[in-house]
Amino acid sequence: MPNMLLDFEKPLAELETKIDELIKFSKDKGIDLSEEIKTLQAKAETLKRDIYGNLSPWQRITIARHPERPGTVDYIKMLFEGFMEMHGDRHFGDDPAIIGGIAKFYGEPVTVIGHVKGKDTKENIARNFGYAHPEGYRKALRLMEQAEKFGRPVLTFVDTPGAYCGIGAEERGQAWAIAENLTRMSKIHVPVIATVIGEGGSGGALAIAVGDYILMLENAVYAISTPETFASILWKDSSKAQDAAAIMKMTARDLEELQVIDEIIPEPLGGAQKNPQEAARTLGKSLQKALNSLKKLPPEKLLEKRYEKFRSIGQFISG
Amino acid sequence: MLKDLFRKPKYVTVHADTVKKDIPEGLWQKCPTCNEILYSKELEKTLKTCNKCGYHFRMSARERINITVDEGSFLELEADLASANPLGFVDYPDKIAKAQEATHIKDAIVIGEAAIGGNPVVIGVMDANFVMGSMGSVVGEKVTRAIEKAIEKRVPLIIFSASGGARMQEGIVSLMQMAKTCGALAKLNEAGLLYITVLTDPTTGGVTASFASMGDVALAEPGALIGFTGSRVIEQTIKQKLPDGFQTAEFLLNHGFVDMVIPRQQLRSTLEALLELHSTGGTENA
Numbered sequence: 001m002p003n004m005l006l007d008f009e010k011p012l013a014e015l016e017t018k019i020d021e022l023i024k025f026s027k028d029k030g031i032d033l034s035e036e037i038k039t040l041q042a043k044a045e046t047l048k049r050d051i052y053g054n055l056s057p058w059q060r061i062t063i064a065r066h067p068e069r070p071g072t073v074d075y076i077k078m079l080f081e082g083f084m085e086m087h088g089d090r091h092f093g094d095d096p097a098i099i100g101g102i103a104k105f106y107g108e109p110v111t112v113i114g115h116v117k118g119k120d121t122k123e124n125i126a127r128n129f130g131y132a133h134p135e136g137y138r139k140a141l142r143l144m145e146q147a148e149k150f151g152r153p154v155l156t157f158v159d160t161p162g163a164y165c166g167i168g169a170e171e172r173g174q175a176w177a178i179a180e181n182l183t184r185m186s187k188i189h190v191p192v193i194a195t196v197i198g199e200g201g202s203g204g205a206l207a208i209a210v211g212d213y214i215l216m217l218e219n220a221v222y223a224i225s226t227p228e229t230f231a232s233i234l235w236k237d238s239s240k241a242q243d244a245a246a247i248m249k250m251t252a253r254d255l256e257e258l259q260v261i262d263e264i265i266p267e268p269l270g271g272a273q274k275n276p277q278e279a280a281r282t283l284g285k286s287l288q289k290a291l292n293s294l295k296k297l298p299p300e301k302l303l304e305k306r307y308e309k310f311r312s313i314g315q316f317i318s319g
Numbered sequence: 320m321l322k323d324l325f326r327k328p329k330y331v332t333v334h335a336d337t338v339k340k341d342i343p344e345g346l347w348q349k350c351p352t353c354n355e356i357l358y359s360k361e362l363e364k365t366l367k368t369c370n371k372c373g374y375h376f377r378m379s380a381r382e383r384i385n386i387t388v389d390e391g392s393f394l395e396l397e398a399d400l401a402s403a404n405p406l407g408f409v410d411y412p413d414k415i416a417k418a419q420e421a422t423h424i425k426d427a428i429v430i431g432e433a434a435i436g437g438n439p440v441v442i443g444v445m446d447a448n449f450v451m452g453s454m455g456s457v458v459g460e461k462v463t464r465a466i467e468k469a470i471e472k473r474v475p476l477i478i479f480s481a482s483g484g485a486r487m488q489e490g491i492v493s494l495m496q497m498a499k500t501c502g503a504l505a506k507l508n509e510a511g512l513l514y515i516t517v518l519t520d521p522t523t524g525g526v527t528a529s530f531a532s533m534g535d536v537a538l539a540e541p542g543a544l545i546g547f548t549g550s551r552v553i554e555q556t557i558k559q560k561l562p563d564g565f566q567t568a569e570f571l572l573n574h575g576f577v578d579m580v581i582p583r584q585q586l587r588s589t590l591e592a593l594l595e596l597h598s599t600g601g602t603e604n605a
């Protein structure tokens with residue numbers, strides 16, 4: 001089934017349709033159009049490289065938010081065996097915007113945690129579009145502490161526009177839940193690997209991403225807020241989101257330069273939704289490699305390096 | 320949106336004829352809740368609170384330090400640390416320069432060593448007058464260095480927060496300061512040292528969601544706005560009006576997120592008593 005097309009992909013899709021028609025026409029009528037077809041195919045190839053090779057940050061955001069883009073649930077299915085989902089924060093409830101549980105990764109038990117936005121409107125609503133409540137972050141922390149107790153590595157998948165803004169979230173201490181995770185995660189003495197698979201927005205993303213190694217898919221974005229919120233705070237105009245995206249340094253390459261992430265995972269041309277299996281295979285290999293190298297470190301060394309990783313982020317001038 | 324949190328108390332918007340003619344402008348302020356005209360000298364005596372309704376005016380970092388620590392005990396640290404421009408954001412250096420000129424501080428927090436009632440402490444005080452007290456690299460670094468200094472000296476840490484959250488102009492780098500400061504606090508916890516957080520008006524966003532909420536003891540000033548998301552954004556999200564008193568210090572006390580709401584006049588003595596109770600130190604647990 002073809003993917004839902006994003007605006008900037010449409011010229012390419014039109015050209016490809018034209019080529020298909022021409023091939024069919026030439027076959028049906030027995031006319032040799034191979035020269036014309038070849039020319040158009042070359043043109044399509046150039047256009048493809050042009051479009052996908054020069055994606056603007058905003059175009060990447062539309063890919064990162066693509067409704068068919070593989071999410072945490074898909075990667076769990078494609079990369080792990082026997083996932084058993086665990087529920088609840090033991091204080092208030094179970095937040096469907098974050099799922100977590102135990103599964104095998106290349107034969108070894110690991111704890112997997114990730115945001116889930118949902119695949120259709122009904123699931124989007126049930127999962128609150130991946131905007132987690134305090135109980136979601138507290139569930140995540142509970143599962144990380146459980147992993148620590150049993151010496152299991154923790155793999156997290158980040159895909160959220162941000163932490164939820166609402167009355168209940170405030171009443172139950174949204175800020176406290178996030179701060180608690182940031183503090184505790186710096187001391188979880190098993191390897192923690194975070195992967196930004198789609199949108200990484202604000203403290204809601206960071207709350208499950210304080211790790212030893214941070215991976216990011218090529219078209220994923222990670223920022224202080226969504227570009228809409230950024231524009232609305234700084235310019236009081238959320239419709240300037242595209243301008244915000246252009247300057248926020250939220251793409252994988254920008255973040256690698258800023259040393260916020262450690263590795264960029266290449267995606268199939270046009271985005272992970274074009275070939276989820278391929279995307280998962282590439283990610284799986286990098287995860288395995290990262291995990292193997294982290295497992296070699298004694299816990300003290302692991303924590304020391306994790307601390308240093310975040311300790312060193314910041315740019316300032318000393319008088 | 321966040322700017323609305325920072326509406327200053329109106330200084331000179333009252334018609335001059337409502338004020339005694341012989342009092343020059345700037346020597347009085349109007350209480351934003353009860354409209355009482357308050358003279359600067361009186362305000363100084365009441366530690367910038369309204370003597371009619373108890374409203375707590377915001378304080379600069381310097382004012383706060385002056386009323387909190389033992390006279391002559393404050394030794395400022397890292398005073399020269401100043402902002403760079405990690406995103407290359409167009410107006411940012413200019414904004415910082417103007418804020419520095421207006422506030423006479425280099426960024427939104429002042430840190431240092433001091434004594435309170437003879438008890439040595441490391442203290443950090445945020446200043447909401449500096450780019451809304453937002454946290455970028457400098458605030459994150461100074462909070463972290465304050466924590467490290469407390470660990471090095473084995474003394475309690477006190478931080479007064481006043482902030483609109485993470486500084487948007489430094490983007491993801493600001494966000495990462497949340498993990499950085501919390502990581503340092505985890506070390507402080509292992510060292511068994513006391514951390515008192517004093518939440519003042521306003522404390523929101525990434526500062527609430529990091530170091531400001533992690534105190535062993537959490538104090539708040541009456542009426543202070545404290546929360547994660549600004550109320551305007553919440554109202555836009557849920558499309559309904561928020562109840563009165565939402566996200567105030569008293570609301571947080573009721574919901575179990577602060578230990579005590581302390582009027583400014585009693586804050587110093589409360590800190591002194593807490594420091595005294597912890598003077599034998601905690602247990603190291605590395």
Ligand SMILES: [Zn+2]
Nearest residue numbers: 350353369372
């Ligand atoms: Zn008043």
